[in-house]
Amino acid sequence: MNRWDDIVEVPLPLPFPLKIIKSYLIKGSGGYTIVDAGLHYRGDLEAWEDARRSVGFAWPDVEQIVLTHYHPDHYGLAGWLQQQTGAPVKLSRTDFKQASLFWNNDSEQPEIMGRYFAEHGLDAETAAKIPEHLRSFVKWVEPHPEPEYIAAGQQIRLGDRSYRILHTPGHADGHLSFYDEDRKWLIGGDFLLPRITPNISLWPGCDPDPLGTYLHTLEEMDKLAVAKVFPSHGSAFETYHERIDELKRHHRERLDRMKEWTRGEGITAMEVCNRVFGNDLSIHNLRFALAETLAHLEYLHRRGELVKEKRGNHWTYRLA
Template identity: 35%
Template sequence: MDVDVAARHEWIRPGAFEVAPGVHRIPLPMPGDGLRAVNVYAVDDGDGLVLVDAGWARPEAREALEAALGDLGRGLGDVRRFLVTHLHQDHYTLAVRLRAEFGTPIALGEGERPSLEALLSGTHDRQLGKLERGGAAELAAMVRSAVAADGGKPEPNYEAPDEWLADGDEIDLGTRTLRVVSTPGHTRGHVVFADAAHSLLFAGDHVLPHITPSIGLEAARTPLPLGDYLDSLRRVRELPDLRLLPAHGPATPSAHARVEELLEHHEQRLDRTAEALEPGVETAFEVAGRLGWTRRERNFADLDVFNQVLAVGETAAHLNVLVARDRASRSAVDGVDRYRSI
């Protein structure tokens, strides 16, 4: 690994790292996942700890969390509450496992109800409908085969939270007060936690320092997730500029600086998507094949199946914003969304 790459991934080093008085960042491993790790934040509330996000329900993550808490002179039983930014498994599922053992209550944004209900019922189509509407029938068939091999069971390690959080709720932790700010886009119920008095923003996956979060990868997607996400970025920009405590990547001094970069990135991506929409009628799958992916501008065909699924969804999200801005039109033909430049 070269020096630049090593420095970029320094944040995944295990341990408990103080990012502010009474707040420690604890990276938990995500073996086999390109994100490498997820940050959990341990907040001292006077009598114990509150964790912002919880990690993935995997043995490696639990072991790393227990070791990091031990470095702070604490144990898993000292965690009094989980505040979870959103429903994705690397944020939510370890909380469910630990609640079964220690009774620790879990709080989650109320906008995640529809997706959680779909996950618990096993009725979600695991992006199949979105792929088929995007013109990626062959890709959908590959995913369907994988789902069938898994037995189509409900997702493991998902249960309802103890508390649903609403936008504007204030959470008194004794040492500080966190304000719940609804930030739909990455998921429909994503929330961030703002600690204005201490200039901290627990941002989950909403604002990430090195990458752009996926949009609308969830069981119950909204009609315009990218539009929701851009609105949510602007909402964070209206807050005081707080220190960014992201779920993936190192803490950085300014949430606003990264918000501006993300807004600019998506404007550029919208322009590139419009340029890739050739004359005639196109599907999201066809347009995705003409765009570069990741920082390396990889070809769509070179992506693995999971990332091709993400790419089709991202392309559809950008095309639908172009439609909303009257830069493209959309029509449905035989269950497939087809787009045309205006």
């Protein structure tokens, strides 16, 4: 575990391709703050027990659990941790609603997503697997926490220091980051990662233009003076503005490639997805790849650069 002053990095294993999420444990005079929880599965339960022994704290010493967003690797263990610690779980109102949308047992979102992907060219056999795949995550996020809501513009005490809460959407609609103005340190969740590009996905019932939102977030956050970023995946890094520039360039290059592929009579999102990501993806990776492809195509469509048309049962995109 790496340590910086009052912050301890806690790596938690994941049973899917990201492999590891970095949680952060922040020590204060009133106890410890946990930022992001991990999944409710054996690997993360064991990792937290190892961290507890290594750092030397008991569960009642945790004074709060703060979440950057609702995705399972961040949100999943929050309810269990709340039961052990008695501490409040704090996140944005938007992301708690989306946690319910995606991970409640009675939600129809899995079926909606299967039909949505089928309309964009996913074959019927694979689309039929989407609901079961999504519901396989429910076991990793139960029990749900009883939340307290926090919002951008507020100050929050993490340890003994005050952090400004920033709304950094794109990867998730209600994504929050936490900024220590004195040290210029940013606890950024999945907003900005040092090696991989945060997944920007279009999901039914959520932000209809997530890539536009994310690019706007990058522009706004580029105005902030940041000396060190504590990300959820990868090591803490200091090349903040350079990384923002790299991500803006990455998305612009991908948009340009997609525009070239849409010349002519039109193409489905699934066909574009296969060109970008290949056609030999697991159901897990395919779900994210197709949703990210849709985020880019809808970005272009909403700005008048692509025409979107229904042909038979499928939506197609072509260059305007």
